[in-house]
Amino acid sequence: xxxxxxxxxxxxxxxxxxxxxxxxxxxxxxxxxxxxxxxxxxxxxxxxxxxxxxxxxxxxxxxxxxxxxxxxxxxxxxxxxxxxxxxxxxxxxxxxxxxxxxxxxxxxxxxxxxxxxxxxxxxxxxxxxxxxxxxxxxxxxxxxxxxxxxxxxxxxxxxxxxxxxxxxxxxxxxxxxxxxxxxxxxxxxxxxxxxxxxxxxxxxxxxxxxxxxxxxxxxxxxxxxxxxxxxxxxxxxxxxxxxxxxxxxxxxxxxxxxxxxxxxxxxxxxxxxxxxxxxxxxxxxxxxxxxxxxxxxxxxxxxxxxxxxxxxxxxxxxxxxxxxxxxxxxxxxxxxxxxxxxxxxxxxx
Amino acid sequence: xxxxxxxxxxxxxxxxxxxxxxxxxxxxxxxxxxxxxxxxxxxxxxxxxxxxxxxxxxxxxxxxxxxxxxxxxxxxxxxxxxxxxxxxxxxxxxxxxxxxxxxxxxxxxxxxxxxxxxxxxxxxxxxxxxxxxxxxxxxxxxxxxxxxxxxxxxxxxxxxxxxxxxxxxxxxxxxxx
Numbered sequence: 001x002x003x004x005x006x007x008x009x010x011x012x013x014x015x016x017x018x019x020x021x022x023x024x025x026x027x028x029x030x031x032x033x034x035x036x037x038x039x040x041x042x043x044x045x046x047x048x049x050x051x052x053x054x055x056x057x058x059x060x061x062x063x064x065x066x067x068x069x070x071x072x073x074x075x076x077x078x079x080x081x082x083x084x085x086x087x088x089x090x091x092x093x094x095x096x097x098x099x100x101x102x103x104x105x106x107x108x109x110x111x112x113x114x115x116x117x118x119x120x121x122x123x124x125x126x127x128x129x130x131x132x133x134x135x136x137x138x139x140x141x142x143x144x145x146x147x148x149x150x151x152x153x154x155x156x157x158x159x160x161x162x163x164x165x166x167x168x169x170x171x172x173x174x175x176x177x178x179x180x181x182x183x184x185x186x187x188x189x190x191x192x193x194x195x196x197x198x199x200x201x202x203x204x205x206x207x208x209x210x211x212x213x214x215x216x217x218x219x220x221x222x223x224x225x226x227x228x229x230x231x232x233x234x235x236x237x238x239x240x241x242x243x244x245x246x247x248x249x250x251x252x253x254x255x256x257x258x259x260x261x262x263x264x265x266x267x268x269x270x271x272x273x274x275x276x277x278x279x280x281x282x283x284x285x286x287x288x289x290x291x292x293x294x295x296x297x298x299x300x301x302x303x304x305x306x307x308x309x310x311x312x313x314x315x316x317x318x319x320x321x322x323x324x325x326x327x328x329x330x331x332x333x334x335x336x337x338x339x340x341x342x343x344x345x346x347x348x349x
Numbered sequence: 350x351x352x353x354x355x356x357x358x359x360x361x362x363x364x365x366x367x368x369x370x371x372x373x374x375x376x377x378x379x380x381x382x383x384x385x386x387x388x389x390x391x392x393x394x395x396x397x398x399x400x401x402x403x404x405x406x407x408x409x410x411x412x413x414x415x416x417x418x419x420x421x422x423x424x425x426x427x428x429x430x431x432x433x434x435x436x437x438x439x440x441x442x443x444x445x446x447x448x449x450x451x452x453x454x455x456x457x458x459x460x461x462x463x464x465x466x467x468x469x470x471x472x473x474x475x476x477x478x479x480x481x482x483x484x485x486x487x488x489x490x491x492x493x494x495x496x497x498x499x500x501x502x503x504x505x506x507x508x509x510x511x512x513x514x515x516x517x518x519x520x521x522x523x524x525x526x
Contacts, residue, residue, distance in 0.1 A: 076377075079377060079381075082381075118404075119400055119480055120400045120401050120403075120404040120480065120481065123401075123405065123407075123408050124404050124407065126408060127407035128407075130408075130412040130413075130416075131411070131412060133412070133416055134384065134416070134419060137416075137419045137420065137423050138377075138381075138419075138423075140423060141423040149423065149424075152423065153423070153424065156416060156419070156423075157420075159416070160416055160417075163412065163413065167408075179481075180401075180481055
């Protein structure tokens with residue numbers, strides 16, 4: 001009985017930590033994004049509220065919450081609100097299968113820093129990640145507005161194309177690791193002394209492309225396209241409801257897909273890797289904390305990379321985006337699969 | 350005990366949302382009920398310990414297939430979506446016997462399948478290997494022929510889709526090239 005209680009307590013604490021970190025961080029990443037964007041464009045960015053604008057997200061949140069809740073008269077209120085829930089829940093659920101570090105002992109209780117280590121974790125990630133499309137399709141339909149509908153149709157087209165691509169891209173690491181569990185994939189990379197990016201560069205690049213497309217980041221943000229569609233499917237939303245969609249799409253989803261990229265290609269919480277030889281850890285002085293720091297560092301690096309692209313590139317047209325997916329990326333993933341099949345025995349030995 | 354509670358939860362929600370698919374009049378609500386049915390079926394798979402099948406149910410049915418329904422239905426104009434009277438009443442009555450025959454066939458196939466399926470042999474298999482490996486090894490040993498046959502059907506379907514989707518030669522002037 002005692003064991004069960006401790007287990008439930010551990011699960012509860014994990015859920016609270018994940019929710020707090022993800023949603024809190026999500027809000028604060030708006031500040032990071034504005035700062036990075038400003039410095040890319042040689043501006044200072046938010047400076048007024050707090051030291052270097054550090055309190056800006058709180059001010060923004062207050063402003064959004066206290067705004068009037070406007071609703072299009074001919075829309076469908078139930079679906080309009082349901083779309084919000086459908087956007088937020090799957091995006092946060094993905095973090096249930098993200099492993100943040102190695103197993104550790106805390107007051108005699110063994111804790112794996114992952115909510116559920118399902119043996120098909122990776123499939124769940126992509127199933128849940130792609131469910132965002134329903135939120136967007138519903139938001140577009142329930143608003144009963146042309147701009148919103150066009151935006152949502154575009155986004156659905158993109159997700160349908162890139163979901164296929166991303167699933168085939170991650171098959172390479174899965175073959176090398178021989179498992180679908182996210183925790184085990186990292187363990188395998190540590191055992192084999194190999195980050196899979198060294199053998200899967202094509203898959204990694206394609207994964208990054210597909211990640212940008214699924215999260216609606218530049219150069220694939222045609223569903224927003226503020227110049228032509230005035231921010232697409234969110235156009236009829238107001239106040240905090242308007243704020244929630246970018247929060248989910250641009251921050252929570254980018255974070256979760258970056259974390260999965262780190263798990264699949266960059267060896268999760270392992271330090272710098274020399275292929276087949278071992279690991280070099282310049283952060284050894286942090287002791288047992290170093291794996292967690294490594295994980296956060298890698299995710300932060302990928303996130304900054306996404307921001308860098310976002311504020312540098314122009315956007316593609318919708319037909320160019322889907323054509324690249326089907327005609328370039330998908331064949332490339334097939335080539336990669338064949339290459340992986342040839343290379344896999346070297347890794348398995 | 351916990352398993353029964355979870356199973357009853359998912360099963361009742363499956364039934365409820367399946368009823369919603371039949372009885373709701375707004376097509377968007379219908380497709381949402383269908384989605385909820387598919388998700389709940391995935392939940393039943395998870396309760397039964399078939400994680401791989403559950404995840405594939407989520408990935409393929411609730412996302413990859415249902416998204417096309419949603420895509421088409423969201424393009425339906427509002428007036429039509431909210432229409433109350435139904436079309437195709439006579440056709441519906443006429444197809445009822447055929448539908449009944451299909452259901453009988455499904456029940457028959459299910460019963461035959463249950464009678465010939467291996468009992469208890471897979472259990473120790475699962476304990477030695479993981480969920481995914483078990484599905485793979487059974488699929489590529491016992492049901493290999495059926496598996497290849499199905500992939501042939503899929504290939505035919507794919508070729509057909511390519512043929513239908515192919516652009517006709519010179520139906521319009523391409524001004525962009």
